[in-house]
Amino acid sequence: MNHVIETIKNRRSTRKFLEEPIREDELSAILEAGIYAPSGGNNQTSHLLVFQNQIVLNELKQLVEQEFSKIEIYEGMYKSLQGSISASKKGGYDFSYHAPTLVVIANKKGYGNAMADSVCILENMMIAAESLSVGSCYINQLHWLDENPVIHEFLKQQGLEEDETVCCSLALGYSDMKKQSPLKRTGNRITYIR
Numbered sequence: 001m002n003h004v005i006e007t008i009k010n011r012r013s014t015r016k017f018l019e020e021p022i023r024e025d026e027l028s029a030i031l032e033a034g035i036y037a038p039s040g041g042n043n044q045t046s047h048l049l050v051f052q053n054q055i056v057l058n059e060l061k062q063l064v065e066q067e068f069s070k071i072e073i074y075e076g077m078y079k080s081l082q083g084s085i086s087a088s089k090k091g092g093y094d095f096s097y098h099a100p101t102l103v104v105i106a107n108k109k110g111y112g113n114a115m116a117d118s119v120c121i122l123e124n125m126m127i128a129a130e131s132l133s134v135g136s137c138y139i140n141q142l143h144w145l146d147e148n149p150v151i152h153e154f155l156k157q158q159g160l161e162e163d164e165t166v167c168c169s170l171a172l173g174y175s176d177m178k179k180q181s182p183l184k185r186t187g188n189r190i191t192y193i194r
């Protein structure tokens with residue numbers, strides 16, 4: 001099979017990482033693959049914040065736990081969000097699974113393609129990471145807390161601009177999990193009109 005398609009099909013989310021930081025050349029290649037993603041109207045307004053400072057990352061994790069634990073769970077709430085809130089209330093919650101690198105992708109507030117452009121970047125990075133045997137996992141928690149003033153202020157101190165919104169983020173690092181086989185896709189549908 002074509003290598004790119006094989007890489008896409010073999011990628012799995014990594015949720016247990018080694019402490020060891022990823023090599024600089026691998027990180028650069030992954031980030032470059034990300035910014036080579038297409039963007040609506042070729043706008044290229046995404047902003048990648050690459051967290052590798054463990055003190056800053058730990059501070060962010062503590063703030064995320066603190067802010068999630070203030071939220072009340074209600075019936076019908078998105079299950080994964082409920083999971084983050086419950087885990088935060090218990091304590092010791094690490095939303096990015098102790099990954100040594102977290103890439104936060106932000107884009108301009110009010111820009112209609114903010115999410116689409118950001119996720120194109122994220123997907124490119126996940127595939128590039130897989131091709132280099134670097135583990136990755138899509139992380140939604142910072143997007144859920146995008147309008148939280150404590151998190152927003154903290155991210156601003158790290159380089160987020162006032163007019164930017166957090167769309168998604170990606171945990172990156174060497175996997176500490178057994179290689180998993182590709183998950184069978186049973187949901188997504190294809191309809192041919194020929």
Ligand SMILES: Cc1cc2nc3c(=O)[nH]c(=O)nc-3n(C[C@H](O)[C@H](O)[C@H](O)COP(=O)(O)O)c2cc1C
Pocket residue numbers: 011012013014015080137138139140141183
């Ligand atoms: C929009 C989106 C949000 C996601 N958010 C999270 C998340 O916050 N935490 C997490 O552990 N995985 C997250 N995932 C990963 C999915 O759970 C995962 O891709 C899915 O279960 C399929 O498994 P696979 O990636 O191993 O193929 C997210 C994936 C997508 C596409």
